[in-house]
Amino acid sequence: MRITLRASRSLFYLARSAKAERLAPGRQRCCYSSGHNFKDITIEGRPYKTDSWMNTPASILSSIPRRLHLQPDHPISLTRQLIESHFPGFTYHNDLFPIVSVAQNFDSLNFPPDHPGRSRTDTYYINRDTVLRTHTSAHQADTFRANENSGFLISADVYRRDAVDRSHYPVFHQMEGAKTWNRNDPTSHSTLAAQIWADVAALPTHSMQVSDPSPTIDPEHNPLQSAHHTAEEVEAMAAHLKRSLENVVISIFTAARAASASPSDQPPQDREPLQMRWVTAYFPFTSPSWELEVLWQDTWLEVLGCGIISHSILSAADQPSRLGWAFGVGLERIAMLLFSIPDIRLFWSKDPRFLSQFSAAGEMKRFVPFSKHPACFKDVSFWVKGTSSAAGGLGGSVSGEGGFHENDVMEIARDVAGDLVEDVRLVDEFSHPKTGRRSLCYRVNYRSLERTLTNVESNELHERFRQQLVERLGVELR
Numbered sequence: 001m002r003i004t005l006r007a008s009r010s011l012f013y014l015a016r017s018a019k020a021e022r023l024a025p026g027r028q029r030c031c032y033s034s035g036h037n038f039k040d041i042t043i044e045g046r047p048y049k050t051d052s053w054m055n056t057p058a059s060i061l062s063s064i065p066r067r068l069h070l071q072p073d074h075p076i077s078l079t080r081q082l083i084e085s086h087f088p089g090f091t092y093h094n095d096l097f098p099i100v101s102v103a104q105n106f107d108s109l110n111f112p113p114d115h116p117g118r119s120r121t122d123t124y125y126i127n128r129d130t131v132l133r134t135h136t137s138a139h140q141a142d143t144f145r146a147n148e149n150s151g152f153l154i155s156a157d158v159y160r161r162d163a164v165d166r167s168h169y170p171v172f173h174q175m176e177g178a179k180t181w182n183r184n185d186p187t188s189h190s191t192l193a194a195q196i197w198a199d200v201a202a203l204p205t206h207s208m209q210v211s212d213p214s215p216t217i218d219p220e221h222n223p224l225q226s227a228h229h230t231a232e233e234v235e236a237m238a239a240h241l242k243r244s245l246e247n248v249v250i251s252i253f254t255a256a257r258a259a260s261a262s263p264s265d266q267p268p269q270d271r272e273p274l275q276m277r278w279v280t281a282y283f284p285f286t287s288p289s290w291e292l293e294v295l296w297q298d299t300w301l302e303v304l305g306c307g308i309i310s311h312s313i314l315s316a317a318d319q320p321s322r323l324g325w326a327f328g329v330g331l332e333r334i335a336m337l338l339f340s341i342p343d344i345r346l347f348w349s350k351d352p353r354f355l356s357q358f359s360a361a362g363e364m365k366r367f368v369p370f371s372k373h374p375a376c377f378k379d380v381s382f383w384v385k386g387t388s389s390a391a392g393g394l395g396g397s398v399s400g401e402g403g404f405h406e407n408d409v410m411e412i413a414r415d416v417a418g419d420l421v422e423d424v425r426l427v428d429e430f431s432h433p434k435t436g437r438r439s440l441c442y443r444v445n446y447r448s449l450e451r452t453l454t455n456v457e458s459n460e461l462h463e464r465f466r467q468q469l470v471e472r473l474g475v476e477l478r
């Protein structure tokens with residue numbers, strides 16, 4: 001079975017069916033944007049006009065200055081540096097501002113106009129034309145246009161309205177990587193494919209078995225850009241891409257295992273050989289495309305997406321003679337594996353008991369949990385407004401005409417409880433046989449990473465959560 005820690009809710013999960021998933025008219029009404037009054041706002045000295053598309057809460061804006069990927073000794077920053085060390089000669093961009101245009105985040109990457117990733121239920125908007133970037137790919141086009149180096153890495157904070165659980169947070173970090181070759185490179189008399197194979201041969205080798213059962217090119221599901229690339233060129237670029245990324249993941253797992261003090265200290269799964277597999281994927285800006293998954297505690301965990309850059313993107317960036325690969329890796333995912341960090345909220349902790357455990361100077365050490373406070377589960381059941389809606393269970397579906405979307409529930413939970421909410425999940429849903437009304441039940445786990453919550457506190461939080469569901473989503477509590 002393919003489980004990806006609810007990662008199937010990613011920006012691209014619904015991409016193939018995007019056309020069928022027309023954005024529901026009237027969606028605006030259900031999203032939290034009232035109360036903003038379309039004020040002008042200033043973020044780190046930059047002025048922005050807001051409009052009726054503004055849906056970014058202050059709590060999200062306040063995380064912009066944190067820049068965890070640049071904090072010395074922070075595990076996200078250490079993970080970034082470890083990956084960077086595998087790409088010698090690449091240019092690094094680590095301080096690109098997170099507020100970008102819709103053109104940068106979506107249009108420049110061939111997202112169709114009706115792609116669900118653009119919806120206000122999935123993406124934080126400042127105004128109709130301006131978003132908090134949802135991925136580091138937002139900077140691909142500009143970086144290709146600048147053409148400073150044939151290889152670059154971009155590490156940055158990215159923002160998505162998403163599930164609430166131990167592996168999802170509305171702010172996380174990605175590293176984008178790209179490497180291109182120039183078809184008109186005058187230095188060589190051999191074919192471009194032969195040049196790329198020579199570059200593959202210069203990469204470090206490894207002896208790990210990596211499962212990769214699908215052909216590099218599949219005319220139906222993972223096509224060659226046949227007007228621009230030969231199959232030989234793509235085979236060579238795919239080999240270069242996959243070997244480069246396998247080397248990164250292998251070195252990270254090797255480091256993670258070395259971090260346990262002695263073999264008897266190792267958790268049982270660490271005594272098993274590392275297992276990785278390539279799976280066919282889809283992105284609107286690469287073809288063919290793949291994802292790399294790692295077997296971690298009996299679960300296939302998706303760590304990155306990648307592929308052969310669409311020619312249209314390089315061409316639009318004034319680089320029509322270039323071709324190459326790109327990838328995007330989730331730094332939290334890698335850091336959680338690397339340091340055995342059990343909950344994604346910990347990365348945002350300012351608790352010295354967390355931060356003092358990581359250092360660029362000393363040996364890499366596993367995270368030692370400093371506390372485990374009791375869970376506090378509370379349920380809320382309600383009737384959704386309107387008759388037809390999708391709760392967006394595992395598939396993270398886009399809402400029907402009722403305009404209800406699960407991400408709105410998630411955001412209200414974060415708004416009310418901040419980092420005191422560990423997990424929100426749908427535990428029951430049914431439709432009334434006569435009225436067609438839909439009832440949902442969500443179970444919330446309130447648990448602080450730092451202290452034990454009192455009953456009074458968790459009751460108050462839950463009551464506020466229930467009231468906000470009514471006020472903002474118009475649901476009827478049961």
Ligand code: FA5
Binds near residue numbers: 010012174283307333
């Ligand atoms: C992307 O964001 C693409 N931009 C990646 C890409 C770049 C493809 C260049 C091709 C070329 P995706 O949505 O799958 O794809 O996210 C990439 C990685 O980010 C995932 O594999 C995962 O490691 C991480 N990630 C995604 N969503 C979350 C989340 N909510 N929390 C933590 N990590 C996440």
Ligand code: MG
Binds near residue numbers: 304
């Ligand atoms: Mg993905």
